[in-house]
Amino acid sequence: MEFFKKIKQITHLMKQVDFAELNEISEKIDLPKIMKSVGELDDTQLKGLTKLLTEKAKKGQRQLPPIDGDFYDYDLNLTQEQREIQMKVRNFMETEVEPIANDYWKRAEFPMEIIPKLAELNITGVAYVGYGCPNLSFVMEGIIAEEISRVDVSISTFFGVHSGLAMGSIYLCGSEEQKQEWLPKMQKMESIGAFALTEPNVGSGVAGGMETTCKKVGDEWILNGQKKWIGNATFADVIIIWARDVDSNQAKGFLVRKGNPGYKAEKIEDKMALRTVQNALITITDCKVLESDRLQKANSFRDTAKVLRMTRAGVAWQALGCARGAYESALKYTKKREQFGKPIAKFQLIQNHLVEMLANLTAMKAMVYRLSELQDQGLLTDEHASLAKVFCSMRTRDVVSRAREVMGGNGILLEYDVARFVADAEAIYSYEGTKEINTLIVGRAITGYSAFV
Incomplete structure (x- = not known):
């Protein structure tokens, strides 16, 4: 906990730093390593770093805040190990997938070359016990889904089908012999x-x-x-x-x-x-x-439904990641795009869209985080997962729509990424149960009446 207090101190201090410059630097550094080093600083060293950042801020021009969809700092709840995994996945997605995402999406082909690299992250079957799986938590599984979807929902869907639905079916419904045969090599992504x-x-x-x-x-x-x-x-x-x-x-x-x-x-x-x-x-x-x-x-x-219940929470996290990717792309765009002689981020109507997008994101993050906590505690029900799927997929639609809107005509161009998020949000809205079906699952739970037929 002391480590994250230090990180939060540094985070607030860095609001005075030139973030355009910082964003460029962050693409070239090992962020988990930097975070580990910051966590090891004593009070004297921390004060020295504080002074350095403060002096730099005073010498610079007006600085802009970072582009970050985690407005309520939920990531501060993660352990150091979890944070390092998160940053490892984020770095992989930004360096290995983001540069090729639009090209493969346009051609409707899958980048098979990323599978061995994805396997090296050791995040497959992250919440399962045994069979070479990391045995972490469903919260961590959700964070991973968010990070992958934040860059490319297609890769998140591929991963969710393999690690969640396919491996989950064997993990929950298979015999011990079947688990021993398939799960270790699926965890290593040697078999898909x-x-x-x-x-x-x-x-x-x-x-x-x-x-x-x-x-x-x-x-x-x-x-x-x-x-x-x-x-x-x-x-x-x-x-x-x-x-x-x-x-x-x-x-x-x-x-x-x-x-x-x-x-x-x-x-x-x-x-x-x-x-x-x-x-x-x-x-x-x-x-x-x-x-x-x-x-x-x-x-x-009922046995099939056990698999769907376990993975539906992950789809809600995917919706969050998709919305976050669209929001962060749009926010970055509004700071650079100029009309009437100034960045469009300075206009009130644009800020209104951005704030409503962020409000949706923050509400979604609160819901899915608690959802996965329930799953880790063994308290997850069908209606818990269904409510998150309904809400998050609806709010994602709203976020991506606003992201496209603040970008004007450029919002429909693939090169700006948001168009891909807009389209992919439609798939999230439908799979793992439509809004109507998940609504009826929740409705049955709160009224005691089934309205399916």
Whole structure:
């Protein structure tokens, strides 16, 4: 805690520093290392640094505050280890992904070359216990989702599908043998996972209307049907296929391996959002899967729902990251863009948009932070996750819209990034349960009445 008190002191002092210059410097330094060094300063050294910063501020011109969407300093709640992980992820996203994000988004292709580099961060399966996973917290998992989405929501979706939905299905519903086989190599990203639940004719109503079927014949299961919007499915090594057992009418999960006969994945083209994500239409025709590749603890849709509950919180964090990326991009733009002889950030109407964006961000951060605390305490419910998904995805839409507005015509150009955030926010708004479905989950919880049918 003393470390962060020192950091906060330095943060407030640095408000007097030339942040245009500081932002340029920050791109060239090892920020976690600098933070560690600051935390080790004694009082005398800290006073010396204070004097140095103060003198520099007095000699300089009028200084502008930093561009930072964490207005209430929630990051000060993080431990030093968590903060270092956060900065490691942020640096990776800003140096490895940001320069190529728009190009891959425009071409609707995935940058496969970043997977080994992403694996080196050791953040996959961050909240899981064992199997090579870091075993940290769901708060940390949320922070990671925010940091990745702050630069590129597509990469966050890829990561969430692999680390959350696919690994989570095995972690929660797999046998010990299945966990030992898949989780260690998925944690290292040596094998990539996908999660196939949604279908062409069934999205929100998949719990009771799943059309993909499975039937046991001897020691094998025969799968038939189609799945749609399945991220990572065109190149994944293992795909979690959910199907309805024709004999018991219950949902079951299967580990379908890459190259399995009867499995075909076709890339979905012409998307307006998450273009970097390789979504697929999967066709399953008499696909044979061994009983040993059936998720042994997935025997009804309630088990499927456990996975969705665990990962829906992460989608709320993604919404926050998307909104934060749009806000910070727009704020930076308004400080540089001049009209009528001065930066547009000086105009009242622009400041009104920026403040409303920041208010949304701050409310979202408070909600998702508490949501993940509940998850770490084992108190997370479906309605907790659903309320955060509803609120954050709606507020993100508002933030990205205002970000686009303050940028005028340039707001629709990909080169300024905000256009990508505007489009990607639409995907966040729909996946992991639409606003309407998540609203009904919360409504049922607070009224005691189900309004689904």
